[in-house]
Amino acid sequence: MEAELKEMLDDLESLGRSLPDPSRNASIDKLRSRVKHLSELAKFAPAHRSKVKDMSAEVVDSNPYSRLMALQRMGIVENYERIREYSVAIVGIGGVGSVAAEMLTRCGVGRLLLYDYDKVELANMNRLFFRPEQVGMTKTDAAVQTLSDINPDVVLESYTLNITTVQGFETFISSLKNKSFRPDKEGSGVDLVLSCVDNYEARMVVNQACNELNQTWMESGVSEDAVSGHIQLLIPGETACFACAPPLVVASGVDERTLKREGVCAASLPTTMGVIAGLLVQNTLKFLLKFGHVSPYLGYNSLKDYFPTMEMRPNPQCANAACLERQKEYMLAKPARDAAAKAKMEAEAPSAAECPLHDDNEWNISVVDDSDTKRTDAASSDALPEGLTRELPSADEFKNASASGSADTNIDDLEDLRKQLEALNS
Amino acid sequence: MEAELKEMLDDLESLGRSLPDPSRNASIDKLRSRVKHLSELAKFAPAHRSKVKDMSAEVVDSNPYSRLMALQRMGIVENYERIREYSVAIVGIGGVGSVAAEMLTRCGVGRLLLYDYDKVELANMNRLFFRPEQVGMTKTDAAVQTLSDINPDVVLESYTLNITTVQGFETFISSLKNKSFRPDKEGSGVDLVLSCVDNYEARMVVNQACNELNQTWMESGVSEDAVSGHIQLLIPGETACFACAPPLVVASGVDERTLKREGVCAASLPTTMGVIAGLLVQNTLKFLLKFGHVSPYLGYNSLKDYFPTMEMRPNPQCANAACLERQKEYMLAKPARDAAAKAKMEAEAPSAAECPLHDDNEWNISVVDDSDTKRTDAASSDALPEGLTRELPSADEFKNASASGSADTNIDDLEDLRKQLEALNS
Numbered sequence: 001m002e003a004e005l006k007e008m009l010d011d012l013e014s015l016g017r018s019l020p021d022p023s024r025n026a027s028i029d030k031l032r033s034r035v036k037h038l039s040e041l042a043k044f045a046p047a048h049r050s051k052v053k054d055m056s057a058e059v060v061d062s063n064p065y066s067r068l069m070a071l072q073r074m075g076i077v078e079n080y081e082r083i084r085e086y087s088v089a090i091v092g093i094g095g096v097g098s099v100a101a102e103m104l105t106r107c108g109v110g111r112l113l114l115y116d117y118d119k120v121e122l123a124n125m126n127r128l129f130f131r132p133e134q135v136g137m138t139k140t141d142a143a144v145q146t147l148s149d150i151n152p153d154v155v156l157e158s159y160t161l162n163i164t165t166v167q168g169f170e171t172f173i174s175s176l177k178n179k180s181f182r183p184d185k186e187g188s189g190v191d192l193v194l195s196c197v198d199n200y201e202a203r204m205v206v207n208q209a210c211n212e213l214n215q216t217w218m219e220s221g222v223s224e225d226a227v228s229g230h231i232q233l234l235i236p237g238e239t240a241c242f243a244c245a246p247p248l249v250v251a252s253g254v255d256e257r258t259l260k261r262e263g264v265c266a267a268s269l270p271t272t273m274g275v276i277a278g279l280l281v282q283n284t285l286k287f288l289l290k291f292g293h294v295s296p297y298l299g300y301n302s303l304k305d306y307f308p309t310m311e312m313r314p315n316p317q318c319a320n321a322a323c324l325e326r327q328k329e330y331m332l333a334k335p336a337r338d339a340a341a342k343a344k345m346e347a348e349a350p351s352a353a354e355c356p357l358h359d360d361n362e363w364n365i366s367v368v369d370d371s372d373t374k375r376t377d378a379a380s381s382d383a384l385p386e387g388l389t390r391e392l393p394s395a396d397e398f399k400n401a402s403a404s405g406s407a408d409t410n411i412d413d414l415e416d417l418r419k420q421l422e423a424l425n426s
Numbered sequence: 427m428e429a430e431l432k433e434m435l436d437d438l439e440s441l442g443r444s445l446p447d448p449s450r451n452a453s454i455d456k457l458r459s460r461v462k463h464l465s466e467l468a469k470f471a472p473a474h475r476s477k478v479k480d481m482s483a484e485v486v487d488s489n490p491y492s493r494l495m496a497l498q499r500m501g502i503v504e505n506y507e508r509i510r511e512y513s514v515a516i517v518g519i520g521g522v523g524s525v526a527a528e529m530l531t532r533c534g535v536g537r538l539l540l541y542d543y544d545k546v547e548l549a550n551m552n553r554l555f556f557r558p559e560q561v562g563m564t565k566t567d568a569a570v571q572t573l574s575d576i577n578p579d580v581v582l583e584s585y586t587l588n589i590t591t592v593q594g595f596e597t598f599i600s601s602l603k604n605k606s607f608r609p610d611k612e613g614s615g616v617d618l619v620l621s622c623v624d625n626y627e628a629r630m631v632v633n634q635a636c637n638e639l640n641q642t643w644m645e646s647g648v649s650e651d652a653v654s655g656h657i658q659l660l661i662p663g664e665t666a667c668f669a670c671a672p673p674l675v676v677a678s679g680v681d682e683r684t685l686k687r688e689g690v691c692a693a694s695l696p697t698t699m700g701v702i703a704g705l706l707v708q709n710t711l712k713f714l715l716k717f718g719h720v721s722p723y724l725g726y727n728s729l730k731d732y733f734p735t736m737e738m739r740p741n742p743q744c745a746n747a748a749c750l751e752r753q754k755e756y757m758l759a760k761p762a763r764d765a766a767a768k769a770k771m772e773a774e775a776p777s778a779a780e781c782p783l784h785d786d787n788e789w790n791i792s793v794v795d796d797s798d799t800k801r802t803d804a805a806s807s808d809a810l811p812e813g814l815t816r817e818l819p820s821a822d823e824f825k826n827a828s829a830s831g832s833a834d835t836n837i838d839d840l841e842d843l844r845k846q847l848e849a850l851n852s
Binding site for chain 2: 004005007012015018027028030034035038048049061064065067068071075076099102103106107108125128132133135149151224226263264265266267268270274278281282283285291292293295298302303304307
């Protein structure tokens with residue numbers, strides 16, 4: 001916009017110069033001052049950051065990735081930059097999905113696929129992410145607008161559709177299968193699907209697609225009273241699928257929309273949804289970048305700050321045919337999986353018979369005499385960082401002090417002590 | 427900006443009409459088309475929502491508070507609109523503080539006081555809230571810009587200062603004391619202080635101010651490796667203050683800035699900070715609106731999804747003089763507190779001797795004969811919503827069925843059963 005205004009100013013100048021009658025100059029001056037005022041206003045319009053080719057760990061204020069690359073230095077993640085290879089699909093860009101998308105965008109994930117058919121309303125403003133000026137836009141368009149401003153390095157694909165329709169489901173499946181982003185990837189075109197929808201019908205559709213594609217996904221949900229929620233990891237064949245132990249309303253085959261009443265809406269809070277989105281994306285990062293433990297199920301009861309966990313095995317009588325297929329495959333692959341696990345364990349910990357003790361001692365570990373109580377170096381686990389001192393002696397120092405004290409103790413010392421006591425009492 | 431452009435178009439029209447020479451019209455036309463193009467661009471500039479006088483529970487898309495007022499209908503909060511009376515101070519508008527501020531703004535809190543001296547950098551973009559176009563602005567200015575766009579109903583006070591300086595501390599204390607927002611309020615001018623700072627020096631300063639003012643506050647923090655964090659409730663005199671059990675670096679009197687190394691920065695993640703901000707503001711809402719249980723301390727270990735809790739009593743040897751004052755006051759008020767608790771308990775549960783059973787029975791509770799097993803109405807706790815059916819009989823139905831069966835059992839029935847078994851085996 002600034003370039004446009006500059007050109008306009010030039011046009012006005014040339015028009016002013018070409019006018020024979022100086023009385024017109026007042027009009028030109030007025031227009032000129034208007035353009036200048038607009039230029040001032042335009043300064044507050046969004047500027048954009050340019051794309052970054054490689055993630056740098058350099059600690060400078062202008063590096064948007066320094067705090068993320070620091071995860072490597074801290075020993076949490078082995079190779080953070082691998083996040084750029086991953087694709088994550090988010091179904092439902094509401095209170096949880098939009099925040100999850102923003103978190104992954106700020107983390108610099110490679111590619112995000114966003115699915116929603118809804119529009120932004122003022123009634124959504126009690127949750128994070130969408131802004132009042134986006135009211136009326138589709139949630140996918142508004143999300144792409146905000147996310148591309150935040151981090152232009154992320155490839156954003158937006159699908160404004162309802163996955164529960166026949167046409168929508170087909171597009172959903174084919175978009176998940178598309179491998180143009182990373183043609184060498186095994187399985188589907190995405191690394192993880194996050195379900196952030198607010199109804200069971202859509203969850204069953206995500207479940208169906210992921211069972212068909214043998215696609216690992218994570219479920220999330222927030223209760224109608226806004227004060228609890230959960231996340232769940234679903235690996236087809238290995239864990240329970242969403243149809244293995246369906247909610248009562250799904251098992252009964254009732255259309256859940258008939259349970260909604262006019263003039264009544266579910267409560268929601270930015271806090272609960274922010275916590276659930278945070279837990280969901282944290283587990284996504286652990287899953288993609290292979291650190292920590294990915295929770296199979298994690299609940300959040302905000303009234304008591306209680307976080308239940310559990311694990312669910314697949315149901316051999318699951319009503320979903322694709323789930324039964326995946327269960328069968330998982331069972332058939334068990335001997336190979338067990339053999340691989342055994343081989344890995346043996347490779348990591350060779351037995352005493354195969355590898356004699358201390359034959360190879362790259363860490364220079366040596367056995368010391370128990371009676372030698374002196375510290376061999378300052379890097380012991382009790383050492384403090386430079387500049388810190390202990391207020392109380394450590395347990396060892398205390399023991400040493402009393403030990404050396406008792407060695408020196410003789411009758412004279414006791415006599416001294418008695419005299420001091422008498423002096424104090426007098 | 428749209429109004430400005432409209433006026434400019436009018437000016438151009440009148441200039442065009444007044445020109446005698448038609449050859450100038452080409453220039454005017456060119457300018458006109460430029461203004462029209464700018465009008466198109468301006469449509470994407472932020473629009474603002476107008477203020478709302480009262481929070482309405484009406485379920486319409488245009489009501490920004492419908493999902494929050496629904497907390498009343500759901501029985502979670504007694505009077506949600508009271509949130510407009512409360513003032514919350516947030517010290518440190520970084521990865522946790524900015525998200526906490528956004529959550530409280532979207533919840534429609536009455537007044538927010540924001541304290542920070544820092545500027546927005548690209549290196550902050552791996553956490554939620556700030557946008558690349560805000561780089562270079564002070565965090566307080568950028569926050570006020572974003573928050574007032576999101577919810578113009580919230581009164582925002584911004585303090586661009588460092589509370590650890592003498593001048594900063596004085597302004598901090600006097601702003602907390604200021605009661606102009608709600609002159610009838612007891613104690614200080616704010617209902618809660620949230621500490622969202624990233625160093626111990628600032629925490630000790632918040633602790634000092636809150637001990638002096640007898641001000642309840644909440645502490646928050648995220649670890650340097652970005653994968654854990656905590657929140658803590660501090661009530662002067664009643665719980666441990668931050669100086670009661672200080673971190674080693676504080677107890678040793680070392681300047682923590684000397685521990686930082688050039689070219690090394692702490693790691694941070696939008697997920698961990700989002701979860702901590704969510705837990706912090708959820709507990710703030712529970713504290714202000716009096717629902718659920720406010721956690722005295724809640725940790726978050728994201729590698730294991732483990733959430734430790736604990737409680738800390740004040741240290742009678744605390745180094746903070748104001749803390750000792752508050753502890754003394756709390757002890758002195760104990761008899762009055764105990765008496766009030768006893769009176770409340772007695773008022774809520776009158777003894778049998780004082781109030782004869784069933785003398786006043788407004789809920790029409792009656793004792794029924796144990797042998798009467800029939801349901802008296804359909805609203806029993808086991809009842810399902812309309813449209814749902816059970817796949818398996820309930821425990822009661824199963825018992826009734828077998829009980830009625832055994833009453834009818836006679837020799838003929840056993841004979842029938844034997845015949846059926848034989849038929850099956852044949």
